[in-house]
Amino acid sequence: MCGIVGCVLNKKAAPTIIDSIKKLEYRGYDSIGIATVTDTINLKKGSGKINEVDSEINLKDIDGNIGIAHVRWATHGNPTKENAHPHCDCKNNISVVHNGIIENYKELRQELIKEGHIFKSDTDTEVIPHLIEKYMMEGQDFLTSVQTTIKRLVGSYALAIISKDNPHEIIGVRNESPLIVGVGENGNYLASDVPAILNETNKVIYLEDKEIIILKQDNVQIMDFDLNPIKKEITTITWNSEMAEKGGFEHFMLKEIYEEPQVIKDTLSESKKIQEIVQKFKKFNRICFVACGTSYHASLIGEYLIESQIGIPTEVILASEFEYFNKTLDDHTLVIFITQSGETADTIKALKVAKEKSETLAIVNVVGSSITREADHVIYTRAGPEISVAATKTYLSQLICIYLLVAHMGENQELLHKLDEISDLSEELLTHEEQIKEIAKKYKFAKDFFYIGRGFNYPTALEGALKLKEITYIHGEGYPAGELKHGPLALIDDNIPVVGILPPGPSYNKTYNNLQEIRARGADIIILGASNDTQIDDVEDKILFNPIIDEIIAPLLYIIDLQLLSYYISIEKNIDPDKPKNLAKSVTVE
Known part of the structure; x- marks a missing residue:
């Protein structure tokens, strides 16, 4: 800190x-x-x-x-x-x-x-x-x-x-x-x-x-x-x-967003090493993720992936709350710790507790950091130095490691093939920048933002809202789309922007209907969806992806545009996105 x-x-x-x-x-x-x-x-x-x-x-x-x-x-x-x-x-x-x-x-x-x-x-x-x-x-x-x-x-x-x-x-x-x-x-x-x-x-x-x-x-x-x-x-x-310098960009955050296509390629190169780690695993009947902040959201996507693709019961625990769960650990539990710095105090403390009972795996960006020396297994994210306080490329590289881990644990060749195509697709997302700038200008005076998604894309809604809070100081909330009718819909009013994450897939129709409910109550809708989606032709603010990205892969790509949206709103509000107030990059005290 x-x-x-x-x-x-x-x-x-x-x-x-x-x-x-x-x-x-x-x-x-x-x-x-x-x-x-x-x-x-x-x-x-x-x-x-x-x-x-x-x-x-x-x-x-x-x-x-x-x-x-x-x-x-x-x-x-x-x-x-x-x-x-x-x-x-x-x-x-x-x-x-x-x-x-x-x-x-x-x-x-x-x-x-x-x-x-x-x-x-x-x-x-x-x-x-x-x-x-x-x-x-x-x-x-x-x-x-x-x-x-x-x-x-x-x-x-x-x-x-x-x-x-x-x-x-x-x-x-x-x-x-x-x-x-x-x-x-x-x-x-x-x-x-x-x-x-x-x-x-x-x-x-x-x-x-x-x-x-x-x-x-x-x-x-x-x-x-x-x-x-x-x-x-x-x-x-x-x-x-030089890798830690701005390289001609106005802010580190924008530079680091633009580095994401290369970071995806670099982290995908860890596939063989991850496969070797998986081959050393014993049989687990439970998996537990431990993380904080942005890494917690990456872990939530890991939970959806493991339970839907492999069928192992999985839960995500905030590192600061881990001590209350340590009695549930045993030698058939794999505990995965995710941290950018490898020096997060809460996470280090949790790792030391978990090692006494369970096998441990760390997903870390910083080689040689404290957690890499404590964990039984280590996967490096290969994001390079990230200077901006708000995590961007490190979050994406954490996700790539999680997807590779799940693909190898489940021997899922289809998922591995989809991952191979991701780095080229990510470069296409950066072509939305001018459109995102205009949306940022339109909504820079908003006092509240809501983000909704289902399944794999609910954690993306959480991460999008977190980025907004961190660097624009606008109140943002992420919700599962189906939860709106259980309370949050009461907060929806005229001119409140709601970001809907709407990739094609089994969750599409339900999420689309939830967005219509929101729209009927006067909210402004911003949709991230597919370019061939004709149902959203009448939505003014939409960011559309081509080629089409299905919902299991969407968290790896849609988040890039949500990062850009928060970045440009911060610029419109004349806030330095690299140094948000009250926050520090590495939280090294409990």
């Missing part, structure tokens, strides 16, 4: 640190701060997005070859300059940046205040530099003081810590929040995520929970919380920093 960068270099650190932290602004953007070490701790920070703060105080104009920085997504304390990281001790000898939540900070804060420590913020993080100060004043060295401090912390934390008295090193700590190490020619790096350091190095070490690192310009030492040395492998990242 926040982004951390640190580096120890053979040159001035601030320009590199600020360029790197900009790559993590999608993780949090209500404040920014940087601290470096010379003969003192040099500190600059402010409230607002990076460019806003930089234009006021010139964040790169700060001396020192070693430094740390942070972009914040507020949890404890309002998004003010005082609450921005880094935070220091009483004498400004120690500076800390932190991603996570310290659950026992109130008790620690009261203890430290009684001992004479003075706090300047409302954050949970500030207890950390004061604790380190306390133990250093008692005679412990820098590393031992950090060790003693973290053993008193309850919660999740990724930390980068610098000290005026240790001007050649950063101490990093990981516990239930992501932190990686970059090994480079000009020095070494810490970061919350790989994109931050790809301009400097593609050599990465993934830290595990309860690990400490001492980062120096020419050396990296990793140890456990008892300070026992740990040997770690260096991973070479195969995608470069």
Whole structure:
């Protein structure tokens, strides 16, 4: 939920640190701060997005070859300059940046205040530099003081810590929040995520929970919380920093939507690996998906697919609610975890619980992330870096993995054949852009939107509504089409836009009739359907697909136009779709 960068270099650190932290602004953007070490701790920070703060105080104009920085997504304390990281001790000898939540900070804060420590913020993080100060004043060295401090912390934390008295090193700590190490020619790096350091190095070490690192310009030492040395492998990242740039598009979100045809092709190339995983499965009598947000909607489509195509009872559980279901697990249950980042705190916690009883499979976008190291089996989505907070191409690649998994588990050659045709069909959808722009202009002032679909396309309605809420701030709701008469129809009124997902197939007639009921009550209808559908000739706003896509495959393609619709409504409302308020890309705290 926040982004951390640190580096120890053979040159001035601030320009590199600020360029790197900009790559993590999608993780949090209500404040920014940087601290470096010379003969003192040099500190600059402010409230607002990076460019806003930089234009006021010139964040790169700060001396020192070693430094740390942070972009914040507020949890404890309002998004003010005082609450921005880094935070220091009483004498400004120690500076800390932190991603996570310290659950026992109130008790620690009261203890430290009684001992004479003075706090300047409302954050949970500030207890950390004061604790380190306390133990250093008692005679412990820098590393031992950090060790003693973290053993008193309850919660999740990724930390980068610098000290005026240790001007050649950063101490990093990981516990239930992501932190990686970059090994480079000009020095070494810490970061919350790989994109931050790809301009400097593609050599990465993934830290595990309860690990400490001492980062120096020419050396990296990793140890456990008892300070026992740990040997770690260096991973070479195969995608470069250019893949995380806008490439001529106005926003990352639009760029990432346009990358979806290629993402579909890349993820379909995982078919053989998925088949090999399926061949290792034992016989399951139950399948359980665990996910959050957009990944939850992908999982719902997985539930429809598995039960209709294979006949195995399946359910989808929100990761944050999983602890209430763990007694239902056994060794004949397959638990599938879906997450873009592989660092979602709720999902990681659920995986650790599930592993005790059941076989686990992770569908993840980020190679080397925490969940990939915990699960029994891993399928990579091959979406590449996704910077916009709203998930687009990662959602589609998750769906492709689910469809491939179901096709191989059910030995369904017909479904595999349909998937082979999908990437070319997806390019045809991007030809609807100008039409979607006009629909966006028409409905930009709407206060409510409804999305309806049946069967495989009900989760698409949910995902379409979520995209609208995330980046336009318009209230949107997705419903099964047949549920309208059980309550929601009371909300339908004149001029309320209703998006109907209407592909050909067994559900067509019932969904069509539901749309007519809505239309009779004065709502505006926007239909996604087939180009040969003559029944909807009199509907003004419709997006039609040719070649014809049947309803089992429609979730893979119709969602692209719903993403574009939300994107262009956000543009019409002058909202930055890449950085929606109150949201962050990776939710790394519970």
